[in-house]
Amino acid sequence: MTSYRGDRGKGNRVADHGVLLQICCMDSQKSAPSRYSPVAMLLHWLIAIAVIANWRLAEGAEHASKAEAQQIMGTHMALGMTIFTLAVLRLAVRHIQKPPPLASHLKSWEVVLARITHALFYVLLFALPILGWVAMSSYGSPINMFGWFEWPALPVPQDKETAEAIFGVHHLLGVAMVLLMALHILAVLKHTLFDRDGNIFRMLPFGQPKA
Numbered sequence: 616m617t618s619y620r621g622d623r624g625k626g627n628r629v630a631d632h633g634v635l636l637q638i639c640c641m642d643s644q645k646s647a648p649s650r651y652s653p654v655a656m657l658l659h660w661l662i663a664i665a666v667i668a669n670w671r672l673a674e675g676a677e678h679a680s681k682a683e684a685q686q687i688m689g690t691h692m693a694l695g696m697t698i699f700t701l702a703v704l705r706l707a708v709r710h711i712q713k714p715p716p717l718a719s720h721l722k723s724w725e726v727v728l729a730r731i732t733h734a735l736f737y738v739l740l741f742a743l744p745i746l747g748w749v750a751m752s753s754y755g756s757p758i759n760m761f762g763w764f765e766w767p768a769l770p771v772p773q774d775k776e777t778a779e780a781i782f783g784v785h786h787l788l789g790v791a792m793v794l795l796m797a798l799h800i801l802a803v804l805k806h807t808l809f810d811r812d813g814n815i816f817r818m819l820p821f822g823q824p825k826a
């Protein structure tokens with residue numbers, strides 16, 4: 616009785632290799648990540664919550680008494696520099712752990728819009744705190760980090776007018792951040808409610824995103 620093993624000729628072995636190769640590629644396609652890494656997710660949600668909180672703080676200060684506003688803005692500045700630190704970490708992680716490719720079913724305009732939105736987010740996540748830091752430094756003031764330590768002032772010339780002008784730009788960019796956030800959330804809602812493609816699960820450790 617010939618064994619199954621014994622029946623296989625050279626040609627069959629080549630064919631088997633072909634099948635193996637196919638299975639292997641299917642596997643690697645399957646395992647191509649369709650969601651962000653856990654660390655990337657954690658940083659995304661921490662930054663998202665902190666940015667929304669910081670926007671509400673700055674808005675709240677507008678309607679508060681002078682003493683209250685000063686306290687609220689102190690927290691806004693400290694949280695702003697915390698966001699800056701998280702954004703540096705986020706970019707470092709992004710460099711080490713490449714993000715998953717955007718979902719393959721996206722239309723080309725969605726890909727372009729997603730790329731622009733994500734890139735602008737990173738620009739603003741750096742520009743907002745850096746401008747705030749430079750402006751405070753132009754007042755000659757370090758930033759009190761929740762009473763734990765002082766974020767040092769940069770060695771820039773002290774000039775109140777420059778500081779005010781920089782805060783003017785910071786204000787405009789802050790508004791741009793809020794608009795961008797609205798666009799980003801609308802996109803998530805569209806994908807969740809209309810396209811039903813589970814795109815939100817790309818940024819969550821559960822659920823099933825479409826590849």
Ligand code: HEM
Pocket residue numbers: 659662663664666667709714717718733734736737796799800803814815816817818
């Ligand atoms: C200010 C708040 C937020 C900021 C700054 C922000 C920023 C970002 C950035 C930069 C990316 C791209 C990640 C990368 O490629 O490195 C991203 C992806 C994503 N964000 Fe946000 N986000 C915010 C709020 C939100 C909220 C509130 C939601 C949910 C309602 C959300 C859901 C998502 C999802 C699902 C993705 C994955 C998109 C994809 O690759 O298909 N984000 N976000």
Ligand code: HEM
Pocket residue numbers: 666669670673674677688691692693694695696698699739740743744745747748751758782783785786788789790792793
């Ligand atoms: C990513 C971090 C930050 C975000 C998202 C952010 C966001 C904002 C927003 C949305 C406003 C305008 C609020 C309004 O409509 O009235 C604002 C104003 C302001 N922010 Fe920030 N900010 C950040 C970091 C900082 C830092 C680090 C500082 C200072 C060190 C700072 C200081 C200020 C000041 C003084 C104002 C008032 C400016 C004005 O309205 O003339 N911010 N910020």
